[in-house]
Amino acid sequence: MELSATEAASVIRDGDVVAITGNGGGMLEADAIFAAIEKRFIATGTPRDLVLVHALGVGDGKERGVNRFAHPGLVRRVIGGHWSWSPRMQALARDNRIEAFTLPSGVISLLLRETGAKRPGLITHVGLNTFYDPRSGGGAANEAARNAEPINEIVTLGGEDYIRYLPIRPDVAIVRGTYCDEQGNISCAEESGDLDCHAVALSARNSGGRVLAQVRQRRESKDCLARLVQVPGVMVDHVVVAKDQPQTHVGGYEGSLAGLPHSSEVLPGQFDGLSMPAGARSVIARRAAQEIHAGQSVNFGYGIPGGIAAVLTEQARLKDIWLTVEQGIHNGQLIDGALFGAAAFPGAIMRSTDQFDFYSGGGVDVAFLGAGEVDADGNVNVSRLGQDVVGPGGFVDISQGAKSVVFCGTFETGGLAVGIDAGKLTIKRSGQIPKFVEQVREITFCGPAARLRMKPITYVTERAVFSLADEGVTLTEVAPGIDLQRDVLDRMAFRPEISPNLTLMNPDCFVSDAVGTSSRSIKAGALNV
Structure with a gap:
């Protein structure tokens, strides 16, 4: 009707x-x-x-x-x-x-x-040992929710604990x-x-x-x-x-976003395409891209990780991997920013439920996700920033299922300004908000659980790279031009382990904003993916 x-x-x-x-x-x-x-x-x-x-x-x-x-x-x-x-x-x-x-x-x-x-609801490992575990908050994000009826519980099957999310x-x-x-x-x-x-x-x-x-x-x-x-x-x-219904907030209908390069009924429209990251985000994206190997199944999360696709495109490496995002997209040219989750000329568009099944079962070789806070145990928080409820999006489903995870984020935030020149990094202005903290406010990713599973975990920032080892968060690389004590260790709430093989980050990660980082948009028909 x-x-x-x-x-x-x-x-x-x-x-x-x-x-x-x-x-x-x-x-x-x-x-x-x-x-x-x-x-x-x-x-x-x-x-x-x-x-x-x-x-x-x-x-x-x-x-x-x-x-x-x-x-x-x-x-x-x-x-x-x-x-x-x-x-x-x-x-x-x-x-x-x-x-x-x-x-x-x-x-x-x-x-x-x-x-x-x-x-009888959803019975899954997703959320165990995080804020979504009923033993650690159950997803109740404010006082009103904590006083309400819970929405999940722990069940034990075959000697293993799972979360049952109630119907x-x-x-x-x-x-x-x-x-x-x-x-x-x-x-x-x-x-x-x-x-x-x-x-x-x-x-x-x-x-x-x-x-x-x-x-x-x-x-x-x-x-x-x-x-x-x-x-x-x-x-x-x-x-x-709704006759004036647009495909996205950009307006109109762009056939390439639906995998339709030719359609007589598609309305004319434009969308903001892929832009090369700049500044600290450029360094992080270029360093993170070095963790990718040909033939891998790769996921990119929202935010800073979204810039990695632009780097791979510039390096002609995007065709060497199988790219997915949680909205159901496979391959194509990922769109960053407000339209993250869409792609120009995707290879496949699946239901997001099917995509999450793929993630939960371990279908991703390496996932690149954001990091709001990191603590000494390797825990990561992205779900509560400042005073606001943010939520995890697909972060938990992806990070728990992926075979390895690379967390990407600036070392600190709130006014951070960096300079990049001749393969080196300088800190022009420090951020006011630390991100390497004594204890994260919410555990969206559990470091100790990842260590038990011996899952490779890497944390990439613009000035340092860390890994998760048996001893905890371990510093493995620092940026050229950075003073280790002043710019890294003194600005962390905990002292990380320092690898005996501590090295400099690859100078190729430090490309001046004036070289190779100009914005460019992808228009319909401009790609041949």
Whole structure:
């Protein structure tokens, strides 16, 4: 049944559990429906006290996406994988106006799938020994959540501990596609990803809830190819046609992001492409790239690791690896920044649930992930920075499953300025916020657990490189031009072990910003990947 966005918003009742799909940059974001829900609440005070569930970060950091729900009274609980795209929701969590839970993105998506299949929740190793372990916080990210009913528990099978994440049964699912046919079959054929739209819809449909789907247009069945349907019509209750629906927040439709180099119905559009990193980020990306070997399956996380793809492109090495990101993309030219998770001319676009299965089972040889804080045990925090709830995104799913991990981040933050010249690094201004701390605020990655599994772990910064050894975090390399005591050891809250084979970082990592670091964008047809 076709509804307007306003009519669709009226389907939602006070207290409903609402599961949504989407990703930062507007990927698969049903914002016409979100906006109608927000407008209805502001005008009438209803719906209220919703439970909002989203696996990935959804929004633009200002008004769209999850920001539409960030009004006192509209939601009472949020279970989110990544929160940075909604500073308004972060503020509600900080002020304990809502119950704020964070869980790994893959856990949320797969839990919705398991709920839809009437299985007893998601039983997995993902999250053990981290903040998501019920013995260490269970994902309760503020005081209001800590006083609420827990959302997971420990179970023991075959003598091994696992986390059982309890079923989430949505009353309403909100998904998005490009078009649908007269039977309600939803296709994401011209979208930049499929994400978890099937799992979100399944969880509501088989829990007795309703599924709202936003699309750009209706088509006849003959023009809605069966192979390109992501959500079958039997799972869809209502369709909202938003004729001006953009592919992403950039606007228009770019065929290459959907793996469609030629399409007569793709609207003209542009997007910001890959840019070479500069400054400290350039050093980190170039040094991290040295950890990659031909033939490896590689994952890049959001933030500083996203710049590694640009370095590999410059070095003509991207074709030598198999690249994946958590949104379901395989190969192609990764897009950095706000559209991280999309790629120009991808080799494959899978459901994010399938991608997380691949990660959980150990399909990645080496993962490159960010690092907000690191402590002496090698623990890493990316999920709580400053006073804000951030959430892990796919970090936990990926870091626990990958065969090896390279954490990438500046040595400190808050005003850091560096100079790069003639293969050397100088510190022009130190950062005000240390990142190598006595104890991380939340354990998003557990160093001792990685040591027990003898997993290779490396920490790359612009001035030093560390590894995780039996003795703990060990300094292995320092940058040319850096004073070891003044610039490294004196600025750490703990003293690392120092390798007897301490060496200088490769001078090739220190390329002046004036050489080889100009921004450039990838336009449709400009790549031949």
